[in-house]
Amino acid sequence: DIQMTQSPSTLSASVGDRVTITCRASQSISSWLAWYQQKPGKAPKLLIYKASSLESGVPSRFSGSGSGTEFTLTISSLQPDDFATYYCQQYNTLIRAFGQGTKVEIK
Amino acid sequence: EVQLVQSGAEVKKPGESLKISCKGSGYSFSNYWIGWVRQMTGKGLEWMGIIYPGDSDTRYSPSFQGQVTISVDKSISTAYLQWSSLKASDTAVYYCASAQSMAAAVGYWGQGTLVTVSS
Numbered sequence: 516d517i518q519m520t521q522s523p524s525t526l527s528a529s530v531g532d533r534v535t536i537t538c539r540a541s542q543s544i545s546s547w548l549a550w551y552q553q554k555p556g557k558a559p560k561l562l563i564y565k566a567s568s569l570e571s572g573v574p575s576r577f578s579g580s581g582s583g584t585e586f587t588l589t590i591s592s593l594q595p596d597d598f599a600t601y602y603c604q605q606y607n608t609l610i611r612a613f614g615q616g617t618k619v620e621i622k
Numbered sequence: 623e624v625q626l627v628q629s630g631a632e633v634k635k636p637g638e639s640l641k642i643s644c645k646g647s648g649y650s651f652s653n654y655w656i657g658w659v660r661q662m663t664g665k666g667l668e669w670m671g672i673i674y675p676g677d678s679d680t681r682y683s684p685s686f687q688g689q690v691t692i693s694v695d696k697s698i699s700t701a702y703l704q705w706s707s708l709k710a711s712d713t714a715v716y717y718c719a720s721a722q723s724m725a726a727a728v729g730y731w732g733q734g735t736l737v738t739v740s741s
Binding site for chain 2: 560
């Protein structure tokens with residue numbers, strides 16, 4: 516099965532900062548990678564699909580890149596609403612493993 | 623509008639059985655894959671398994687194989703997650719989530735069902 520590894524696990528940043536989160540797959544998943552944002556007590560929300568495609572309604576400050584085994588999620592200018600936990604997920608196979616999550620905290 | 627509505631919170635004792643549900647609406651239920659995700663308190667998301675309502679093709683993550691059963695009743699647009707004998711370690715929030723195809727990200731989520739297992 517494909518394993519997903521995210522880093523860092525926690526990130527402290529200020530409003531306006533550029534933030535980058537990395538996700539690595541244990542084997543190639545082409546571009547079959549999604550990024551989700553989750554806030555406490557809420558279901559995850561899809562931000563990015565197919566590694567770099569922005570889901571409708573998601574602010575353009577979010578972007579994704581990568582292919583194969585290395586992927587990144589970038590928030591170009593962190594906003595107060597962006598403090599949350601972010602997860603990557605591969606969907607190259609039906610066993611769609613998640614990364615461990617990255618909590619973005621206020622510095 | 624696509625909606626997934628899950629059944630309410632449950633409190634059970636160890637050894638009891640449980641079946642929680644996820645009802646889809648606003649789309650062709652039989653043609654979207656439905657997955658289940660576990661989130662233990664303060665922890666990350668864990669993919670449990672997935673089912674295709676059209677033919678009930680089901681796949682389980684190795685960690686959950688044999689521990690739970692995923693099923694569907696397409697006549698009422700509802701997917702299920704069930705346990706035959708709950709353990710305290712099954713205490714978690716469980717989400718159902720839907721993807722339009724095998725090549726699509728999960729775009730729709732239920733609101734989550736809290737399952738508490740305690741003696």
